[in-house]
Amino acid sequence: MTDFTPLTSFAGGILIGVAAVALMAVHGRIAGINGILSGVLTARFDRDWAWRAAFLGGMVASPLVIVALTDRLPEIEIPSSPALLVVGGFLTGIGTTYGSGCTSGHGVCGMSRLSARSIAATVTFMATTAVTVFVTRHIFGA
Template sequence: MTEFTPLLSFVGGTLIGLAAVALMAVHGRIAGINGIASGFLTTHLNQDWAWRAAFLAGMVASPLILLGLTGRLPDITVPSSPLLLVIGGFLTGVGTTFGSGCTSGHGVCGISRLSARSIAATLTFMATAVVTVFLTRHVFGG
């Protein structure tokens, strides 16, 4: 069972929203992690690379900031084998490539801009997630 944390969820969601708005306001860019990471890996050292590096560094540093503020890191339990994680990561990469974006780009930024493509993509990946969880927990006994 997942722990119910409404305050932390609210704060986290607010920070994600503020980061998305700040990136759009300052750089005119969508905070889609897939696009940020791929641009970081394919762009050479220039002005575009710097903001991508800073955004990714902030994502990596966030748990350390939480550690400094609360004295503990988030508890993360991964109930899958390393092989399933690799397969899931690969399938996610394929999906974000074919879907022209990731959950953060479509779900957070796209829906807020009322993008029909992002709404359709978000409905698709959320429905797929619901079916996947149902099958793994109730049909295959995971």
Template sequence: MTNFTPFLSLGGGLLIGLATVALMASHGRIAGINGIVNGLLTTRLSPDWAWRFAFLAGMIASPLILLGATGQLPQISIPSSPLLLVIGGFLTGVGTTLGSGCTSGHGVCGMSRLSVRSIAATLTFMAMAGMTVFLIRHVFGG
């Protein structure tokens, strides 16, 4: 069971929203991690590459910033085997490729722009996530 943390969740959501708006205002780009990483891997040291690298580096460095501010790293517990994590990562990659975007691109940015495609994608991956959790916890006993 997870702890209910409404204020931390609200703060995290506000920071995600602020980063999304800042990226759109400064570069006219959507903060979809799938697209950011894909562009980072396919563009070569252009101005577009620099902001992508900075965005990703900020995501990677954020736990270290939290460590400096609070003296502790975030507590992470992953109750799945490494094999399930690899399979899940692969399926997520396939899904984001087929869906032309990820949860941050469609769910945060696309839905806030009232994109019908993003709303449909978000409804689809949320329904699949719910079904997956139900199957793993109640059918397969995981």
């Protein structure tokens, strides 16, 4: 069971939207984390690499802001084994490679630009998620 957190969820959504718009306005780039990460791992140490590293660094450092504001981190409970998390991460990586992007690139940025490819990808992500949750919770009982 997950907690209902409308205010923090709304604030998080606003921050994601602002980050996506700012990246597009400043650099003319889509805020797709898959593409940003692959660019850091494969790019030369140039200006393009620097904004990518800064974007990822901000994502990694953001919990420090939460600690500074609230004096604690939110409790996170993951009801899966480490092995399932590794398998899920691996499958997600394969999917984002074949899908030419991830939920941030397609779901946030692509859909806001009314990209047919991104709409199709996001519908596929969401349908697959619904089926996966149903199967794991109601058929396998995990």
